[in-house]
Amino acid sequence: MAGVAYIGVGSNVGDAFENCLQGMRAVIDNERATFVALSSLYRTSPVSPVVQSDFLNCALKIAWRGTPRELLSFLQEVEAALGRDRGVRFGPRTLDLDILFFDDLVLDTPGLTIPHPRLHQRKFALVPCLEIDPGLVHPRFGRPLAEYLRELGDEQKIAPFGKVPADRIGSAKAGDAPEGGGG
Numbered sequence: 001m002a003g004v005a006y007i008g009v010g011s012n013v014g015d016a017f018e019n020c021l022q023g024m025r026a027v028i029d030n031e032r033a034t035f036v037a038l039s040s041l042y043r044t045s046p047v048s049p050v051v052q053s054d055f056l057n058c059a060l061k062i063a064w065r066g067t068p069r070e071l072l073s074f075l076q077e078v079e080a081a082l083g084r085d086r087g088v089r090f091g092p093r094t095l096d097l098d099i100l101f102f103d104d105l106v107l108d109t110p111g112l113t114i115p116h117p118r119l120h121q122r123k124f125a126l127v128p129c130l131e132i133d134p135g136l137v138h139p140r141f142g143r144p145l146a147e148y149l150r151e152l153g154d155e156q157k158i159a160p161f162g163k164v165p166a167d168r169i170g171s172a173k174a175g176d177a178p179e180g181g182g183g
């Protein structure tokens with residue numbers, strides 16, 4: 001199996017910018033992954049009952065030669081290698097890597113739900129995905145992602161933080177990094 005995946009990337013511990021970069025480099029370095037596109041980074045307020053610092057978030061789009069389950073296992077290895085402490089649910093994250101979409105797949109299995117079950121309620125997932133593809137439609141509900149974003153109030157704060165040049169995460173390996181990393 002192979003497919004195109006949107007991966008949600010986030011960090012709010014230590015040097016969040018470096019953590020996101022290192023995490024994405026590790027993803028792209030995998031021989032089964034090919035870089036497709038990268039959103040800007042955004043500074044976002046935590047959506048959590050736990051008091052903690054703001055996050056940096058972005059979305060990374062890759063082609064993955066393997067199953068979604070293999071992708072999840074690999075992302076969890078990267079999170080662990082970069083020192084994520086799973087102690088507090090919804091707590092601070094050195095690096096959080098989620099599968100947001102995998103093609104138009106709708107999957108409900110123990111430990112893996114695709115699309116990510118909360119992405120349509122979270123600006124930190126919606127905004128970066130829509131930057132990469134403004135026409136994205138939620139495959140489970142059949143609604144454009146842009147509609148979910150419009151319906152969210154002002155409570156969740158999100159501000160552009162900056163663009164990451166695609167070569168900073170090693171996308172040159174794939175030889176297909178678009179200008180400025182978007183698209």
Ligand code: AMP
Pocket residue numbers: 072090096097098099100110111112113114115116117
């Ligand atoms: P979190 O701590 O919020 O990153 O959640 C991690 C847990 O969510 C893991 O136990 C995963 O098995 C589970 N999970 C379910 N669906 C997904 C998904 N689409 N992407 C990442 N983790 C997922």
